[in-house]
Amino acid sequence: MNVKILVYGIMLLVSVFAVSGININGIFKTNHIWEARVFTALIILGLTYLSGSLIMELVNVFTNI
Secondary structure, eight states: HHHHHHHHHHHHHHHHHHHSSSTTTTTTTTTOOHHHHHHHHHHHHHHHHHHHHHHHHHHHHHOOO
């Protein structure tokens, strides 16, 4: 359980770093700041979950060989 939290924590930091380089404001209308922030948060959470799950699954596959 503690390893899972650590992996997801690290992937959260990596996801925030990766998404910070994307200009998402160009997608949304002018003065729709909260929509852009919520969309960014959802992208970060989704990317964190997917990448963390991938790493945990790869660890499980390679340790059960």
